[in-house]
Structures are given as C-alpha cells and as structure tokens.
Amino acid sequence: MKMTVQRDNPETREFWARVERDELSVGHCNGCGEVHYYPRAICPFCFSDDTALKAVSGRGEVLSYSIISRGEPYVLALVTLEEGVSMLTNIVTDDPGAVFCGMKVAVTFQDGADGAKAPMFVPSAN
Amino acid sequence: MNIRGKAYIAGAFEHPTRNAVDISLGQIHADVARGALADAGIDKKDVDGYFCAGDSPGLGPLSMAEYLGLNPRHIDTTDTGGSAYLLAVGHAARAIADGKCNVALITLGGRPKASGRLSVGVPASNAPEVEFEVPYKPMLAAMYAMVARRHMHEFGTTSEQLAWVKVAASHHAQHNPHAVLRDVVTVDDVVSSPMVADPLHRLDCCVVSDGGGALVLVNPEIAKSLSRPKIAVRGAGEALGHANGGKVRLTSSAAVHSGAAAFEEAGVRPSDIDYASIYDSFTISVVLALEDLGFCEKGKGGAFVADGNLISGVGKLPFNTDGGGLCNNHPGNRGGMTKIIEAVRQLRGEAHPAVQVADCSLALAHGTGGTLGSRHGCGTVVLERE
The missing domain is CATH 2.40.50.840 (OB fold (Dihydrolipoamide Acetyltransferase, E2P))
Known part of the structure; x- marks a missing residue:
C-alpha cells in the first residue's frame, strides 16, 4: 500500500513533532480526566476544549x-x-x-x- | 413511529452481471432500477422517493436522479458502506409511513473488476484518523482478521468453525447460475487456502464482483393493487460503532443495537426468524453478527455456525441462500443490497427450489458496513410475508 499522509494538520502537529523526538503521547482532557487516542483538540468524551497531549x-x-x-x-x-x-x-x-x-x-x-x-x-x- | 404495516417491498432485482466490462456504472443503476420497477409492476413516473449511497457516481443523488430521469420529492443518501441499503430500507419505510413519498427506489451499482479498482477501504485523505492509521498499512482484511483473532483468544473460536460459514454459502451457491463461485467447498478447503491476513484465509473472504441491485418500496394502498406477494417491512434498526476514543471493543459490533431496535419494532425474537441474510464480507462478520443479533450467546457463534447449521434444509438457521458475498456476488464491494434481495426471494417463495425455506414467512437481513472492529455501521431489517 503506497500512500502519503500529509502531516501538516494544525491539530496534530505537536503529536508528530514529539514522535520525531521519540516521544509517544495520547490526548488528555482536563475537563473529565480521561485519556483518548488519537489525540484531539476537543475531548471526544465530554467535549471540553481543555485538552493537552500527555506523554505516556x-x-x-x-x-x-x-x-x-x-x-x-x-x-x-x-x-x-x-x-x-x-x-x-x-x-x-x-x-x-x-x-x-x-x-x-x-x-x-x-x-x-x-x-x-x-x-x-x-x-x-x- | 412504528413502521409495521406501513411500507412494503414491492420490487427487487439483482443485476446478473459479475463482470461489467461493457456496462457503465450509471447503466448498472439504470438496469437495476428498471428491473426492480418491472418486478413490482410500477411505472418509473410514479417514483417519488430516491435512495442511493456512496457507490452512486456524482454528488449525492444529483447525477443519478438526472441520469435516470427521476424527480423525487424525497431523497436520502445515508452512507455506511456496504450496509447502507439496509439503512435505506428502514429510511424508505419511515418516509413512506410519514407520507414523504409513496414509491421509493433504492439503487446500488459497482464495477470494481471492470474498472481495475479492486481495493476497498481507501480512506478519505482528510478524515481525522488517516494519519494515525495509514503508516501501519491497515489492509481491510487484516482489520477483520484482528476481530477474528481476538474472538479466538477470548472464546476459543477456531478457523474450522469460521470455515463452516463459507462451506454453507458454497452449498447454496452451487444452485445459483449467476454465482461467481459455484463449487462446494469443505472446511479443509477453506483452512488450507492461502492466508490473506492471519487468521483469515482466501476462502474466508468474499468475492470481488461487479453488478448491483435495486428495491422498490411502496405504501400499503399501492402494495394491495399490485400482483406481487406483499413483503412488509416489520422492523428496522441502525447503529454505528467506532474506536470510541481508544476504548476499543473488538468482539462486539453495532449489531447489538441495530438488531435490538429492529426486533423490538417488529415485536419478534431471533427464534421466530425462518431465514436470515447476514452480510458476509468475511466469515468472522457472520459469526459476530449472529451473536450480536441474539441468535446465540456471545462467544458461541463459532459453535453455532459449525456442522452445517447455516445450510438450508440441514441446519437450524438457513442463511444467504444465494451464496452470499462469499460465493455469489459482492457488487461494488457492498453486500447489503443482495442480502435484502435474497430475503425477499425467500419470503416470496422464489428462491432456488434446492434452497427455498419451507413456509418462509419471517426473514431478517443484516449488514455490517465499513470496518468491523473499527468504524462500522450496521443495519437490520425484519421482513414478513403477509
């Protein structure tokens, strides 16, 4: 399977920048405390926008x-x-x-x- | 609103082609639309509802409505992949019950073989999950294979049990002159066929074929005026499933919800069903669906399908008597339409005599579209001969 993926997504740019530094992260929501993957700007569980990447x-x-x-x-x-x-x-x-x-x-x-x-x-x- | 008694399937048609080298995609849609209307005995000018999905070329219903010369007052283009046509039957029945249309036409067409575009599941490049999946080469069969592997791990399901799904389909397909694969196969044939995505072998996978199908649904007054048997849509349910923010469930599907909704609306139970069409993209798809629909306990699907239990005239639950997607036809990589069509044949008593279920009065058709174990949409309908 030959496919190219554009990694210029403003929502996930930081995730991939960390991957370049050999760091794995997941999404973490400060609103509900849940982690999610793949990471999103808005929590898929509680819809809070108070989210951040969390190193795992x-x-x-x-x-x-x-x-x-x-x-x-x-x-x-x-x-x-x-x-x-x-x-x-x-x-x-x-x-x-x-x-x-x-x-x-x-x-x-x-x-x-x-x-x-x-x-x-x-x-x-x- | 309950749809019982408010909408009927009056026409059904499956395109005979399996390799549409001399037929365009639009032409397939036209062929099957004409076939289903002729089957019903209804004129095209009476179609006032049009339903199509992602196989339809152009923007939503626009190109096909123009090409077919339709002027519908109600449209619906819900797409859940190969199960979309199950959802369309439910949507059409509700639209008719609601007075939004009186004659609903649903069409499907596809020519992956003739066009040389065999692969399925190529994600839209702007879908948010793509950058987290494409790096890992997630071929479709391997996604289903992971469901099978986990099912084996949790419940002890075996490759031999999965193979029985294919064996049953092949027993039915031998009687279908249009089927892509008509040879009866054994469990050993399946498990010794080449591995595509461990633990799924080549014969655990459905065929790739061109073709299509169409359905015509009508209101009760029109149904009464026609000469065809009355096939009522007794209940319909739909649901979707996905990775749920990373809290992944591999061994159950959205059929848990689509099935429960359809059975509740129909007021019947799995044990009442005389015949079942189950979308068989892969053998594991059938095992999981039968569990989730309630035909057997969770984890017992492997044992349920074994020893010919799905073979008409042999087992307790005759399924996919046209040969299903595993042997007969998987038009445009979308197997939902042909599931409904064979259920209609069974209820009319028009299945091949060798596979016709005696006194078939209540049938179920179910589809899982998209990717099992990942993003998928399920549609379930309960149909009844009145």
Missing part, C-alpha cells in the same frame, strides 16, 4: 494482531497502552509467529508506510 510510558500489550504475508510480511496490531487506550500500530519483529494476544510490548519509533516516523512496538520482557 510506551508500554502496553497486544489486544489483537494480524500477520500479512503478501510481499514483505508485517504485523498489524492494536496495542492497549498502560494508560488504557488502544492504538493501531505495527509490531516490529523478526518472528511474527511469536506474537500473541496479551503479549507485552514497548514503543519504538520507525518509518511507517508513508515514509515518516511513527510509533510502533517491539516485544518486551516486562
């Missing part, structure tokens, strides 16, 4: 995954962060067959399909 640990576990073997194999996954939100991502591994639901993973920052750096995950010991 980058640790989580695999909610689910699929191995796509057509061409160079890759692992599409949903990872649930310790902070409670799930994000679409890739698991970066030489052994896709070892991925499982509930597997502990940690964030890594690598070039995505559009050629820009994106948060992905690798298997982790803890």
